[in-house]
Each structure stands twice: as C-alpha cells, then as structure tokens.
Amino acid sequence: MIEIQGLTKKYHDFYALNDLTLTINEGVVFGFVGSNGAGKSTAFSILSTLLKPTTGDAFINGKSVKKSPATVRKQIGYMPDFFGVYDQLTVDEYLHFYAASYQLTSKERQQRIPEMLALVNLTHKRYEYVDVLSRGMKQRLCLARAMIHNPSILILDEPASGLDPRARIEMREIIRHLRSFGKTILISSHILPELAEMCDEIGVLDEGKLIAHGNVTAIQQQFAKGTRLAVRVTYGVEEAQQFFERNPLVSNMHISTKDMLLTFDFSGTKIEQTELLREAMLHDLAIISYTQENHNLEDVFMAITEGAKEHDSMV
Numbered sequence: 001m002i003e004i005q006g007l008t009k010k011y012h013d014f015y016a017l018n019d020l021t022l023t024i025n026e027g028v029v030f031g032f033v034g035s036n037g038a039g040k041s042t043a044f045s046i047l048s049t050l051l052k053p054t055t056g057d058a059f060i061n062g063k064s065v066k067k068s069p070a071t072v073r074k075q076i077g078y079m080p081d082f083f084g085v086y087d088q089l090t091v092d093e094y095l096h097f098y099a100a101s102y103q104l105t106s107k108e109r110q111q112r113i114p115e116m117l118a119l120v121n122l123t124h125k126r127y128e129y130v131d132v133l134s135r136g137m138k139q140r141l142c143l144a145r146a147m148i149h150n151p152s153i154l155i156l157d158e159p160a161s162g163l164d165p166r167a168r169i170e171m172r173e174i175i176r177h178l179r180s181f182g183k184t185i186l187i188s189s190h191i192l193p194e195l196a197e198m199c200d201e202i203g204v205l206d207e208g209k210l211i212a213h214g215n216v217t218a219i220q221q222q223f224a225k226g227t228r229l230a231v232r233v234t235y236g237v238e239e240a241q242q243f244f245e246r247n248p249l250v251s252n253m254h255i256s257t258k259d260m261l262l263t264f265d266f267s268g269t270k271i272e273q274t275e276l277l278r279e280a281m282l283h284d285l286a287i288i289s290y291t292q293e294n295h296n297l298e299d300v301f302m303a304i305t306e307g308a309k310e311h312d313s314m315v
C-alpha cells in the first residue's frame with residue numbers, strides 16, 4: 001500500500017509538486033497522467049527515495065520514504081524515464097551486477113535472472129552485449145532490472161516512451177502480466193488511452209497538483225461533457241450536420257464524409273436525446289445507425305485540465 005501525504009517539492013518559488021495526497025491500495029495499477037512538466041517524475045523520484053520532498057511524506061507499506069529509505073528501496077522497483085545501461089556488459093552480467101547490489105546470493109541470482117529474462121522476452125539475448133539491443137529491448141531489460149529483487153511495488157516512469165507501436169504493445173502486455181502477480185504498479189505516461197487500458201485507477205497531474213483521480217470509468221463519466229453520439233447516414237451528410245448543429249445541446253461536431261459519419265457531444269437528458277432522434281427522422285435524414293460512444297481519455301484529459309485552468313483564473 002502507498003500512502004502519500006501532502007507531498008510537496010519546491011525549487012525556489014516554483015512548485016514541481018504541490019500537496020499531493022493519495023492512497024494506492026495493494027495490487028492496484030495506478031496511472032499518472034500529465035503533460036510535460038506536470039510533476040510525474042518528481043513524484044516518482046520522491047517515492048523511490050531518490051529525491052527528498054520539501055514537505056510532506058509518503059509511506060510504502062507503512063515505511064516513510066524520508067525516515068526509512070533503505071527499507072523502502074527493498075520494496076520498490078523503479079524504472080526511470082531516462083536510464084543508462086552499461087554497454088560494455090552482456091545482458092547476463094548487467095543483471096548479475098544489479099542483483100548483487102540488492103544482495104541476492106549467487107544461487108538466488110542463478111534462479112532469478114532467467115526468470116526475469118523470460119518475463120521480459122529477452123531469454124535469447126542473455127549473452128549478447130547490451131550495446132546491440134534495440135531501444136525496446138533495452139527498455140525491457142531495464143524493467144527486468146527493476147524487478148530483480150522481487151519488489152511488491154513497481155514504479156515505471158514512461159515505460160513505453162520512444163518505442164514504436166509494436167514495442168509499446170509488447171511492453172503493455174508485460175505490464176498486464178505483472179499485474180496478474182498482484183504487484184502494485186505505478187505508471188506514468190502521456191499516452192492516455194494506453195494508460196486507460198492498463199490501469200485500474202488514474203490520477204491527473206497538472207502543474208504539480210493532482211486535479212482528479214479515481215476509477216478510469218468514473219473519471220470518464222465525471223469529466224466528459226455529456227454523451228458522445230455517432231450518427232451514420234446513407235446520404236446527405238451536410239444536411240444532417242446542419243440539422244444537428246442547430247440544436248444548442250450539440251457541440252464538438254466531427255464529420256467523416258468518407259464514412260458518412262457524424263460524431264458530436266450531446267449535453268441533454270435521455271428524453272432530449274430521444275427527442276433529437278425523433279426530430280431527425282421527421283426531417284427525413286437518411287439515418288442508418290445511431291450509437292453512444294465512450295469519450296476517449298484524450299477528450300477527458302483536455303476537459304479536466306481546461307476545467308482546472310478556468311478555476312485558477314477565477315480565483
């Protein structure tokens with residue numbers, strides 16, 4: 001369990017992290033979302049005991065990151081967003097080096113290293129030089145390194161950054177697999193839909209502040225502006241667009257003439273939605289389908305951060 005209490009990091013007058021308070025239960029995969037400079041890496045560095053907070057504290061399985069950093073380090077595996085690998089070592093030597101620094105005995109290392117390599121799909125690279133690994137492989141090796149001492153909590157700072165789509169999917173599958181072992185996992189990313197797929201809960205950081213957190217679906221419902229509707233017509237897409245845009249409850253219209261599809265936000269009630277459809281039929285629009293879509297996390301993130309900025313400018 002991770003309990004974060006009023007965690008603040010200041011550089012002179014600037015708040016890199018501002019009063020972060022949050023509890024993350026055991027076995028939860030928690031995603032931190034935020035734009036560049038939002039404070040994700042600062043939060044992760046403090047939780048990993050690499051950076052001291054200005055005020056506040058965090059407790060990893062009951063142990064303070066400030067007072068008991070050595071105990072905390074045994075319980076967490078940290079994968080930073082920028083990491084160096086020792087190119088002149090083989091994959092096997094590299095993992096032996098880190099395992100030894102966690103005081104794993106030679107026997108434990110002999111068992112643990114092949115297990116970790118299998119987990120991150122690098123068994124076939126065990127005796128290759130780290131130097132010749134692709135970026136995705138280096139990233140997976142770094143994940144294996146973070147797990148070498150079998151920590152109960154994993155802190156992964158942008159684990160998929162800089163990876164091509166295939167490598168991202170592979171990384172995502174590995175993280176999903178880790179989740180099945182009951183590990184508590186903290187991940188940060190800019191790629192919001194990707195986080196939503198992996199995480200049980202998310203927290204949105206903006207300019208050092210946690211501005212929303214909770215279950216992914218609940219956040220989507222709380223912040224999405226109304227219902228997203230998709231209407232497909234067989235002909236007359238422009239006529240349909242004009243009709244829907246006349247309704248004051250309709251906003252954010254997107255049209256695909258190729259697919260004859262209109263998608264838009266509708267901020268009315270269910271009854272008003274029924275009324276909208278009824279009127280559309282009376283207008284002889286050639287509607288062939290009408291569905292409700294989930295707002296994707298990109299929309300939700302924009303809505304949350306815009307909301308926070310409007311609130312700040314009002315106070």
Ligand SMILES: Nc1ncnc2c1ncn2[C@@H]1O[C@H](COP(=O)(O)OP(=O)(O)OP(=O)(O)O)[C@@H](O)[C@H]1O
Nearest residue numbers: 011015016034035036037038039040041042043081
């Ligand atoms: N040592 C430092 N001195 C001054 N400011 C710092 C220092 N370290 C971080 N910051 C600032 O704190 C803010 C938060 O940085 P942080 O790296 O935590 O953001 P982030 O959300 O991880 O961003 P990114 O997604 O770009 O990695 C940034 O504005 C950054 O410039």
